[in-house]
Amino acid sequence: MEDKLSQNKILEDVTGSDYKYGFVSDIENDAAPMGLTEDTIRFISKKKEEPEWLLEFRLKAYRHWLTMEEPDWALIDYPAINYQDIIYYSAPKKKKELAGLDEVDPELLDTFNKLGIPLEEQKILAGVAVDAVIDSVSVKTTFKETLSKHGIIFSSFSDAVKDHPELVKKYLASIVPYTDNYFAALNSAVFSDGSFVYIPKGVRCPIELSTYFRINAANTGQFERTLIVADDDSYVSYLEGCTAPMRDENQLHAAIVEIIVMDNAEVKYSTVQNWYPGNKEGKGGVYNFVTKRAACKGVNSKVSWTQVETGSAITWKYPGCVLMGDNSVGEFYSVAVTNNYQQADTGTKMIHIGKNTKSTIISKGISAGKSNNSYRGLVRVSKKAEGTRNFSQCDSLLLGDKCGAHTFPYIQTSNDSAIVEHEATTSKISEDQLFYCLQRGIDAEKAIGLIVNGYAKEVLNKLPMEFAVEARKLLEITLEGSVG
Amino acid sequence: MLLNIKNLHVAINGKEILKGLNLQVNEGEIHAIMGPNGTGKSTLAAAITGREGYEITKGEIIYKGQVINDWTADKRANEGVFLSFQYPVEIPGVSMTNFMRTALNAKREYLGKPQMKAGEFLKLMEEKKKLVEITAKLTNRSVNEGFSGGEKKKNEIFQMAMLEPTLAILDETDSGLDIDALKVVAKGVNELKSNENAFVVITHYQRLLDYIVPDFVHVMYGGRIVKSGGKGLALELEDQGYEWVKEKFGEE
Ligand SMILES: Nc1ncnc2c1ncn2[C@@H]1O[C@H](COP(=O)(O)OP(=O)(O)OP(=O)(O)O)[C@@H](O)[C@H]1O
Ligand SMILES: [Mg+2]
Numbered sequence: 001m002e003d004k005l006s007q008n009k010i011l012e013d014v015t016g017s018d019y020k021y022g023f024v025s026d027i028e029n030d031a032a033p034m035g036l037t038e039d040t041i042r043f044i045s046k047k048k049e050e051p052e053w054l055l056e057f058r059l060k061a062y063r064h065w066l067t068m069e070e071p072d073w074a075l076i077d078y079p080a081i082n083y084q085d086i087i088y089y090s091a092p093k094k095k096k097e098l099a100g101l102d103e104v105d106p107e108l109l110d111t112f113n114k115l116g117i118p119l120e121e122q123k124i125l126a127g128v129a130v131d132a133v134i135d136s137v138s139v140k141t142t143f144k145e146t147l148s149k150h151g152i153i154f155s156s157f158s159d160a161v162k163d164h165p166e167l168v169k170k171y172l173a174s175i176v177p178y179t180d181n182y183f184a185a186l187n188s189a190v191f192s193d194g195s196f197v198y199i200p201k202g203v204r205c206p207i208e209l210s211t212y213f214r215i216n217a218a219n220t221g222q223f224e225r226t227l228i229v230a231d232d233d234s235y236v237s238y239l240e241g242c243t244a245p246m247r248d249e250n251q252l253h254a255a256i257v258e259i260i261v262m263d264n265a266e267v268k269y270s271t272v273q274n275w276y277p278g279n280k281e282g283k284g285g286v287y288n289f290v291t292k293r294a295a296c297k298g299v300n301s302k303v304s305w306t307q308v309e310t311g312s313a314i315t316w317k318y319p320g321c322v323l324m325g326d327n328s329v330g331e332f333y334s335v336a337v338t339n340n341y342q343q344a345d346t347g348t349k350m351i352h353i354g355k356n357t358k359s360t361i362i363s364k365g366i367s368a369g370k371s372n373n374s375y376r377g378l379v380r381v382s383k384k385a386e387g388t389r390n391f392s393q394c395d396s397l398l399l400g401d402k403c404g405a406h407t408f409p410y411i412q413t414s415n416d417s418a419i420v421e422h423e424a425t426t427s428k429i430s431e432d433q434l435f436y437c438l439q440r441g442i443d444a445e446k447a448i449g450l451i452v453n454g455y456a457k458e459v460l461n462k463l464p465m466e467f468a469v470e471a472r473k474l475l476e477i478t479l480e481g482s483v484g
Numbered sequence: 485m486l487l488n489i490k491n492l493h494v495a496i497n498g499k500e501i502l503k504g505l506n507l508q509v510n511e512g513e514i515h516a517i518m519g520p521n522g523t524g525k526s527t528l529a530a531a532i533t534g535r536e537g538y539e540i541t542k543g544e545i546i547y548k549g550q551v552i553n554d555w556t557a558d559k560r561a562n563e564g565v566f567l568s569f570q571y572p573v574e575i576p577g578v579s580m581t582n583f584m585r586t587a588l589n590a591k592r593e594y595l596g597k598p599q600m601k602a603g604e605f606l607k608l609m610e611e612k613k614k615l616v617e618i619t620a621k622l623t624n625r626s627v628n629e630g631f632s633g634g635e636k637k638k639n640e641i642f643q644m645a646m647l648e649p650t651l652a653i654l655d656e657t658d659s660g661l662d663i664d665a666l667k668v669v670a671k672g673v674n675e676l677k678s679n680e681n682a683f684v685v686i687t688h689y690q691r692l693l694d695y696i697v698p699d700f701v702h703v704m705y706g707g708r709i710v711k712s713g714g715k716g717l718a719l720e721l722e723d724q725g726y727e728w729v730k731e732k733f734g735e736e
Binding site for chain 1: 533534536537556557558562566567569572573575576577578582583587590593594603615627642643647658706
């Protein structure tokens with residue numbers, strides 16, 4: 001509570017009287033002034049004590065961003081974002097560094113409790129390394145020692161820049177260049193923090209890596225940056241989940257995740273996304289514009305994206321796989337739920353370049369209320385990609401008749417040997433199924449939860465056990481009040 | 485009296501299907517309801533169990549002394565009303581075990597009892613599965629998904645055995661069953677039968693009534709019960725068909 005008050009105070013100070021005097025370079029300040037200029041970027045970079053090359057990277061990205069236009073092809077509709085009305089950096093004061101998980105914001109812990117998975121219990125039971133990112137700065141990292149024994153690097157992005165600059169420099173923006181898209185350029189200019197993972201050759205990461213993100217301060221955009229590198233013959237399962245408390249203002253979130261997978265390596269990336277979706281009238285909520293991409297650079301490499309998307313007012317997200325290495329495999333398993341006025345435009349891109357590459361897409365959309373839920377996917381097979389196989393299945397489930405579900409599958413094949421299969425279904429939650437549950441004494445809300453979880457099972461089963469439990473609860477909570 | 489239906493009128497989409505139906509069921513009784521296709525037998529079952537869209541335009545359903553016209557379907561279920569569906573629906577991805585556990589615990593929650601422990605629940609499942617002779621394979625699968633017609637019906641009886649209802653309505657549970665499965669269904673009913681509960685068995689065939697012996701047989705026609713009698717009435721119907729009913733009460 002005190003935390004928030006002091007933060008608000010800082011924000012007021014910064015956004016209030018001081019602003020008219022222009023840029024405030026006072027290093028004691030924990031928040032950047034509102035708006036985006038080269039000075040804002042210099043402030044962030046200085047604040048984070050970054051090397052010159054990273055500042056240069058940010059500035060180049062910013063200058064490029066200025067030449068770009070916000071994309072408008074997605075099936076989402078939102079009021080224009082005023083990029084000068086956002087605070088691009090804020091950090092809790094240094095003295096707030098937490099000694100233990102019990103010092104993490106009680107609101108956050110409460111949400112975990114509601115989901116039935118208290119953070120601490122999860123840590124102990126599952127041996128999950130937790131790196132909680134609260135408001136742009138890492139406040140807690142555990143299990144570091146276990147990991148370092150294996151030579152695994154798992155740290156905040158900022159720390160990685162300091163401790164392993166050569167690795168960061170080598171791989172940063174190698175998969176998602178800042179020119180990639182509008183939001184990627186923005187993120188590259190102003191990214192605050194995130195995670196860095198490096199799994200050395202031949203190492204199977206013995207624990208699931210997990211990071212919890214959340215937005216905290218009002219008016220603070222979140223620009224996370226994650227970089228995962230799996231060297232030859234390595235394996236890692238990475239979990240990312242986020243919860244955000246009720247918030248009345250729209251919050252911009254534009255993250256980038258880059259994954260690099262070398263020969264015979266495998267990365268499993270799982271997300272449960274639960275940003276604040278806005279209230280029942282569609283007011284507020286997070287705008288989530290995310291660029292996630294994995295490059296299967298090595299032969300026999302493999303990447304799986306599993307996502308459960310329940311939050312955000314706007315979701316714009318297409319985790320993709322660039323299958324460069326021969327025999328490499330890309331997978332995308334997704335459950336996207338929208339309720340009330342939520343809008344989601346999400347899917348995947350599978351780019352087949354290597355020979356005998358395989359990709360699988362399973363997408364389960366669930367729409368309720370007055371929401372809109374679109375699957376948008378691209379399967380591209382390049383000329384040299386002999387023996388490519390793709391299977392896509394995109395299902396939509398409608399709860400009620402005021403919501404929308406759409407499917408936009410794009411298939412581009414330049415190689416005749418490719419086998420590309422696409423299946424799509426749209427169904428309504430049947431009145432028969434609902435009554436069957438009611439007749440057995442199960443109330444309507446629980447019944448919907450049960451049916452929806454059954455429908456999404458194929459995807460939920462891909463999540464690590466302890467995450468799956470949380471995800472199931474989340475689906476039920478998200479659809480609360482969608483029948484009546 | 486467990487169930488007292490008085491002058492019940494039910495409409496679907498404004499079309500009247502039940503037209504002044506009366507039925508009284510006491511604890512410890514088994515009632516059979518017979519009648520030609522489309523006379524409203526399933527509609528009656530839906531009205532008693534509180535299915536949405538079945539509008540009671542007139543009359544009362546009194547259960548355990550209370551008018552339940554306005555009760556939700558799940559409340560009725562938790563108060564002990566069970567329907568063995570004529571056409572059990574499939575729920576993909578939801579395992580029978582999970583479904584049954586959710587149902588059982590919903591009832592316990594309603595009654596203010598603590599949730600059943602996993603071990604206790606599994607033991608109960610084993611016991612009831614034996615009773616209706618269904619294999620572990622079925623309960624590991626999703627609710628009714630890919631079940632044969634007969635398996636679906638047996639599964640209904642399994643659920644009945646698990647939930648131990650006070651009033652069980654069996655809507656053509658015997659249709660499509662081979663003789664062995666029919667005996668299993670009858671066994672399920674006869675083992676559950678007590679002085680505290682009652683069964684309403686909707687059927688087209690007298691054959692079932694050899695195994696589940698009814699105290700009363702009712703003939704339904706045109707949304708009403710037009711004739712009631714003892715077990716002998718079923719035999720009569722088997723013999724003569726419904727022509728005489730149609731003649732007497734008019735073609736609809
Ligand atoms: N949803 C509906 N809309 C309109 N009419 C309906 C609906 N459901 C049932 N009916 C009609 O109500 C009448 C009674 O149907 P019901 O299913 O109760 O008959 P039944 O006696 O159970 O027949 P059967 O022996 O074939 O099972 C039929 O004429 C049927 O067409
Ligand atoms: Mg019927």
